[in-house]
Amino acid sequence: MTYLLLISHGDAATPESDAWSRLSDEEQKAVYADYQAINQTPGVTPGRWLEPPETATTVRVQDGKTLTTDGPFGAIKEALNGYLFYEADDIDAAIELAARIPAARMGGSVEVRPLKES
Secondary structure, eight states: OEEEEEEEOTTOOOTTSHHHHTSOHHHHHHHHHHHHHHHTSTTEEEOOOOOOGGGOEEEEEETTEEEEEESOSSOGGGOOOEEEEEEOSSHHHHHHHHHHSHHHHTTOEEEEEEOOOO
16 A cells, blocks of 8 residues: 655754754764655655645635645644655554654654545
8 A cells, every 4th residue: 555644844953944043963974864764665656745834825716716825824833844755564564664664753743644535
């Protein structure tokens, strides 16, 4: 089964955050190494990092009219920051991989969602 892992950084330190500069060089290198190892895991199709939530445009259609709003609709703390796909035997394997994602242990979260079989 294929799983989509939705990565939310929450309070996790990322290279563009002030918290990142408070990490030691060793901690920063470890985060990069962890993401690289995850992307090289058999069954993983790496996704891409997303621009910050503030750059989003939310689109709705009401009464046939397209309405746009600058910025995200959801709470920024829980905003999606990246994703990857993982072909795994079961949900337990996908959860194990999600737990290895640095954001999950540094103040963020990873939502594991199975893709619908066609």
